[in-house]
Amino acid sequence: MSREDILPEERLPASLLTGFLGSGKTTLLSRLLRQPALAETAVIINEFGEIGLDHLLVENAPEQPVLLDSGCLCCTIRGDLIDTLRSLFRRRVKGGVPPFKRVVIESTGLADPAPILQTLMSDPLLADRFRLDGVIATVDAVNGMSQLDRHFESVKQAAVADRLVLTKTDLAEPATLAALQARLKALNPAAPQILARQGEVDGSRLFDAGLFNPALKTPDVQGWLRAEAYEAPRHDHDHGHDHGHEHGHTHEHGAQSASDRNRHDAHIRAFCLTAERPLDWERFTRFIETLIARDGDKLLRIKGVLNVAGFDTPVAVHGVQHLFHPPALLPAWPDAERRSRLVLIVKDLREEEIRQEFSPVTAN
Structure with a gap:
């Protein structure tokens, strides 16, 4: 990694939407696609070779066929993610798809988010054309605690997120929701926690989480990094490997x-x-x-x-x-x-x- 590798930050933003099975990713995405914040957005449903069903839910949303009213394009990965993104970019350049200004990749609920993030980084052509805007993770407010206990995939999804969306909050007991929020805060101090009710979230709070504020055209280092969140005083037991235990049930x-x-x-x-x-x-x-x-x-x-x-x-x-x-x-x-x-x-x-x-x- 030489000094010559340092590039100007002028690439299409790509966001990863992740979250464990049943946490409401597809519901959230369907609602978001109706909002102005996601106009001119290409959406990729990543099923990792499984028979894709989620894309049918998105494509068949009321008044939103494959070519969505908002100008979004919805497609499923049928091969390699690199080939899909390359093809999507070529079709954009040639006018084969409506112009889009961002990409959202929805991962399957059991997916480790790392391979998708690695894909955006490993291919030179993709790295020249796309930049990671942020990782959005959905967490089930009712079942989130047990999923974090039992499935390490859900822990990784929450840990690497730039935004945490807590779904089904209208169904969760207040004490359950508070315990989950405290645990997520210990796991990922910098990620804002956004409460969704019946899948509804203001899309402007989820995207443009990267280094630039598109309205101001200036770097937003604090919002992207939030380094100050890690500088708060820690309890003594946080210096070992017991991080997060204080938020469990006793x-x-x-x-x-x-x-x-x-x-x-x-x-x-x-x-x-x-x-x-x-x-x-x-x-x-x-x-x-x-x-x-x-x-x-x-x-x-x-x-x-x-x-x-x-x-x-x-x-x-x-x-x-x-x-x-x-x-x-x-x-x-x-x-x-x-x-x-x-x-x-x-x-x-x-x-x-x-x-x-x-x-x-x-x-x-």
């Missing part, structure tokens, strides 16, 4: 249940590395490449905004497991803040060791 005498002790999210940690001085790009590259080579499978997500020596404006980076998206040079700093901030969401990795490895990367 027995009468305060002892944690077996499900509390064995929660999947106990293995996931999220933290932010910062540097006051500009970073040396070669040293940062060596740090990242070493981390990926050694611990790639455990790096659920990395995203950051860096002050790199030799650049007047910030460099945005993000990656998933073994893959790193081409770094993007932003047009300007959004404010007087010049610190480098790198957020890591990891599984079974020690924060202190990574902090020590990161410390030498600042320029002399």
